[in-house]
Amino acid sequence: MSTPAPDPIPAPARPVVVLRPAPQRTDRIFTPAALGSLRDRFTVVDLEKDPSEEALEEVLPDAFAIVGQPDLPAQRLSRAGRLRALLNVEGNFFPNVDYATCFERGIHVLGCGPAYAPAVAEYALALALDLARGISREDRAFRAGRERYVSDGNADAVLLQGSDVGLVGFGNLGRGLNRLLAPFRPTIRVYDPWLPPGVLGEHGVLPASLDETLSRSRFVFVLATVTDESRHLIGERELHLLPDGARLVLVSRAPVVDYPALLSHVARGRLMAGIDVWPDEPVAPDDPARSLDGLVLSAHRAGGIPAAFETIGDMVLDDLTLIAQGLPPARMQTAARELVGRYRNRPVT
Template identity: 85%
Template structure:
């Protein structure tokens, strides 16, 4: 096979970086300053306007890193002998890459999940405070002329401060949320089967089984990713363990929860819930969930804010700069060889 021509504009000593960020956009994840630095430090081959497989194949033999996650089976990776990094800027590790080949070849596979963690954590806290005090519910009542003054509107109000709180999952989201919850002096129980109890105790939380976490928590944050093991993790049996009046906040992945079972508990007035992710998005216009009291509804808004998106570009630039110097990445999330094949997350549209 003949070698590919030198990329137009390539400079000796500047590694070739392919920019193919779909479904993201370059202007969404890079500030002008960060993009200028990227182009100053690397030979950037911009394929955003030409995402064809042919264009990618032509440049692969020269490529040091790819910003994006195009299909990379083993035979395609074989045509990229200089590849050292794949930087996913969508937020999920999808099964369109031969990860084993990447690991065997020392290709760093990095994800941008940490960029969203703070935004999601703050949003989850906001949902919890809303559910604790009925903020959006009483706002709707006020606008409709049904407001209740002073204690009349607080019959079911509770404090987050000093509460028993359960976290289902303690990855990027759980750790960011933990920092926000500490000032409320809660008793924090964490269920995460991927972490040993000692690792959890180092954060000052109580390791607990799923049943204990649910049955002893007034607030439960569902923060787990989707695997075959976690699909429908919170079903009817688990929901029945929650105390009456408990508040459940779901901001990670919809398949982790049995929605009909959860909505049934909410409809009966036994539980309150704040939901940001849904089994089918967009939610149908006539879905009964829209009129169900006891819910705070959100249209998958927790993480996708401009600050979070722009931090992705900064993370990409920092880690590419380190890799070009022969140093390990420091800001993005490395794909774990033992875990990356387990994820079952869907693309966010």
């Protein structure tokens, strides 16, 4: 006589959402109202105070969604039989997940990049205006008693209005910045090898090669993500293509630019640059960048503002609600099967 099969383990009454958001904090990305709604709709297991691997292993079999991006190799994913969504709330897709397994199993892999895009785009525009008019430089001079009045302080000033502008990359950041630049009526050239000319044309920008984008632009915004192909995409050869007096704004990923080469051009007075991301953070106290007047320096703060963080929590709540109803997510960025494994991002600390 055969032994009857055991009854299947019943699923929890409400889908289980695991919170392990580090380096984010739950109270930073969720307003009290949003967190309350999340707890009303789901069984929330908060691992923020105990982010250990053991605690995660214990809840994996019941997890419907994980908010965060812990290490998820194929073996660990095999123990997460009910997992339907992985929601990255840091801002980068890391190579610590077996994405192929996620896609094979229909697990939604989502990122919060769209939440940061408006803040970063505004900041990039602010850096460009500063570089155009020497705002922070002349502020420092004024405080030191070296101010120059009227036209004396404007010998290298230029207009953003009507300028030739180049965008290197046209993802969330590029599209957000393109909208902000519209009132300045620039000519915008875009280099993005992941997009066909038709897509760029629909946004009113000119598709261009990297060389053309650099050589014909007074302002260049570096907005590309980092992959093996884009590491040092802007190197010595490319920097030489920029016209004398060009302004370069870097707000995406540090490895895209050869920093020693860029600082050399700035030190010689050929280029100016606004930099928000650095190869090593925090920047060393004796880093030569600190002493260059042709730089506007920023400590990786373009996107991390309260409005962006709270948007992340709202996105998570909305998309989890949709997925639980059998609908596709609508607010967070869906990882592309063909691209997510190519990113070489580092965590932001």
